[in-house]
Amino acid sequence: MIFFIRKSLLTVLLLVAMSGCVGLMPVKGPLDVDGAYRITLGETWSAYPRDSRTKLRNLTIDGEALNSLTFAASLEDGHTLIRTYDRQRLLPVYRSDMSQTEVVEFIRDSLSVGGMADATITSLRPEPFGALEGVRFDVKGATQRGLNMSGTGKAAIEDGKLHLIIYTAPTEYYFGLHEYEVNEILASIELL
Amino acid sequence: MRGFRAIVSFAAIAALSACATTDVDPLQADTRPSEETDEAGLWLRMDEAEDLLQQSAVVVRDPALNAYVDEVFCNVAGEAYCDDVRVYIVEQPYFNANMSPNGMMQVWTGLLLRAENEAQLAFVLGHEFAHYRQRHSLEQWREINNAANLSVLFNVGVAAAGVPNAAVLGNFTLAAQLYGFGRDKEREADEFGFGYFTEAGYDPAAAAGIWEYLIAETEASDSDRKKRQIARSSIFSTHPVTAERVETLKGLAGEAEAGIENDEAFAGAVAPFLNDWLADDLVLRDFGQHLHLIDHKIEAGQNLGVLYFRRGEAYRLRREDGDFERALDNYSKAVLFDDVPPQGWMALGEALQRRGEEMEARAAYGKYLELMPDAPERGIIEAWLEE
Numbered sequence: 001m002i003f004f005i006r007k008s009l010l011t012v013l014l015l016v017a018m019s020g021c022v023g024l025m026p027v028k029g030p031l032d033v034d035g036a037y038r039i040t041l042g043e044t045w046s047a048y049p050r051d052s053r054t055k056l057r058n059l060t061i062d063g064e065a066l067n068s069l070t071f072a073a074s075l076e077d078g079h080t081l082i083r084t085y086d087r088q089r090l091l092p093v094y095r096s097d098m099s100q101t102e103v104v105e106f107i108r109d110s111l112s113v114g115g116m117a118d119a120t121i122t123s124l125r126p127e128p129f130g131a132l133e134g135v136r137f138d139v140k141g142a143t144q145r146g147l148n149m150s151g152t153g154k155a156a157i158e159d160g161k162l163h164l165i166i167y168t169a170p171t172e173y174y175f176g177l178h179e180y181e182v183n184e185i186l187a188s189i190e191l192l
Numbered sequence: 193m194r195g196f197r198a199i200v201s202f203a204a205i206a207a208l209s210a211c212a213t214t215d216v217d218p219l220q221a222d223t224r225p226s227e228e229t230d231e232a233g234l235w236l237r238m239d240e241a242e243d244l245l246q247q248s249a250v251v252v253r254d255p256a257l258n259a260y261v262d263e264v265f266c267n268v269a270g271e272a273y274c275d276d277v278r279v280y281i282v283e284q285p286y287f288n289a290n291m292s293p294n295g296m297m298q299v300w301t302g303l304l305l306r307a308e309n310e311a312q313l314a315f316v317l318g319h320e321f322a323h324y325r326q327r328h329s330l331e332q333w334r335e336i337n338n339a340a341n342l343s344v345l346f347n348v349g350v351a352a353a354g355v356p357n358a359a360v361l362g363n364f365t366l367a368a369q370l371y372g373f374g375r376d377k378e379r380e381a382d383e384f385g386f387g388y389f390t391e392a393g394y395d396p397a398a399a400a401g402i403w404e405y406l407i408a409e410t411e412a413s414d415s416d417r418k419k420r421q422i423a424r425s426s427i428f429s430t431h432p433v434t435a436e437r438v439e440t441l442k443g444l445a446g447e448a449e450a451g452i453e454n455d456e457a458f459a460g461a462v463a464p465f466l467n468d469w470l471a472d473d474l475v476l477r478d479f480g481q482h483l484h485l486i487d488h489k490i491e492a493g494q495n496l497g498v499l500y501f502r503r504g505e506a507y508r509l510r511r512e513d514g515d516f517e518r519a520l521d522n523y524s525k526a527v528l529f530d531d532v533p534p535q536g537w538m539a540l541g542e543a544l545q546r547r548g549e550e551m552e553a554r555a556a557y558g559k560y561l562e563l564m565p566d567a568p569e570r571g572i573i574e575a576w577l578e579e
Contacts, residue, residue: 088415088416088417090414090415090476090477090478091477092475092477093477095511097511099542099546100572101542101569101572109475112472112475113475117248117249117250117283118249118283121568122568123568123571124568124569124571124572125571125572125575126571126572126575135572141249142249143249144248144249144250145244145247145248145249146247146248146249147249148249
């Protein structure tokens with residue numbers, strides 16, 4: 001009996017510890033983003049908890065390194081996408097008077113600071129973000145170790161606050177694997 | 193109890209005498225250490241790191257630039273050592289170069305961006321080569337091991353002597369000692385590096401010149417932390433105080449024969465990369481340091497189309513009072529020069545559009561699309577032109 005109780009206790013402790021470490025939640029269908037806009041996921045994604053500092057949320061299907069859908073809503077003037085505890089660190093920051101090309105530049109520079117080598121915007125074009133005038137962009141780069149990465153995303157400013165969605169994945173195989181789903185997600189944006 | 197303490201103290205002293213020697217001879221050309229040595233172990237680890245670096249996306253693979261930097265290295269190191277060191281140009285916006293014991297040298301693009309001429313680059317390459325030839329990594333490795341052993345034994349010794357609280361002091365002095373080794377080796381590398389690069393016929397004043405520039409640039413930084421690093425002179429500073437290095441190198445230069453700067457060859461080698469490297473530097477968002485760098489380069493009077501454009505970009509992103517006008521002014525100057533990057537026209541178009549000068553903006557955008565038919569912003573520009 002004592003052995004059984006000990007074993008059960010250990011199992012519960014292990015489960016609690018595991019849930020504390022990973023915190024992934026399966027998500028599918030409509031997903032509200034901080035009360036600002038809604039996207040609709042056609043496939044089941046795994047959601048990481050929202051980062052309270054950067055306000056970024058991250059979803060993946062095959063693992064963060066293989067496909068990563070990152071989004072945020074209502075980012076204010078002076079906000080950075082880089083997670084840091086160093087308040088003195090100089091970083092790219094969002095400015096509420098940015099043009100569409102400057103918003104994409106801000107995203108690209110944030111990817112660079114975040115570790116993407118040779119981050120380059122290959123295309124940007126106007127595309128609605130829900131009912132807003134948005135900008136769609138494609139990005140290419142590489143991991144520090146040389147794995148080529150591709151990305152696509154959309155951003156828009158609403159009353160001076162930035163909404164953004166970025167999808168990145170290794171160029172070989174994985175980017176194309178979920179490209180259709182990502183395009184559907186980007187087309188599904190509804191303002192709340 | 194006293195007998196036990198005496199035994200521990202004796203054991204500590206005996207163990208110290210077994211420490212590996214840190215006094216090693218300079219490395220001969222075309223030499224690899226014997227497999228059974230600790231030095232071979234160091235080389236093996238760095239061979240693995242070099243394999244990773246070779247696959248990395250941050251290595252600049254431009255053949256002409258690599259050939260140029262290799263040539264400067266061979267000028268400094270001499271024919272015998274020319275093939276012993278592999279120089280990798282690494283795309284990182286910071287001023288840095290480093291040398292591994294196995295002959296893998298990294299030169300960061302932030303260094304190439306800041307050097308004013310070939311002589312300054314040659315001095316840095318000579319300094320790094322000195323680390324290799326003097327086998328500083330091996331010495332450092334052995335010193336760290338010996339110092340770590342010393343720390344353990346010191347702690348055991350003071351505890352055995354009945355003063356356990358003094359163990360804290362042991363760790364403090366160990367840390368200072370480790371960083372102190374770094375300072376001595378940097379001084380030695382300066383001294384040998386100076387010899388190599390002046391023997392190769394370079395201008396001896398270039399050695400102090402590059403450090404003087406770095407001090408001035410750092411003082412212009414927006415980061416108080418960076419400024420403090422220059423002023424700091426504690427026992428924990430990992431390099432000799434930069435002002436001290438400048439004085440030492442100036443003293444050496446005063447006794448050396450005149451040499452060449454070779455500024456034209458250097459400018460020709462780096463000019464194709466200037467715009468990209470300045471863009472990388474601006475990502476760091478240290479506007480004070482970045483603008484100091486550009487102003488310094490504008491004074492030299494070359495690559496003005498690139499430099500005015502990049503200065504405009506810094507002002508545009510900084511967004512202080514008057515910066516919009518400064519940005520527009522710099523873009524307007526940039527497009528007067530043949531070397532302005534096509535993006536200079538794009539930036540001018542955006543600034544003019546923002547100021548409501550639509551005709552002029554259309555002309556600037558038109559020029560940009562003419563120069564860059566595959567411009568990534570084509571969709572955005574055409575949508576605005578059609579409005």
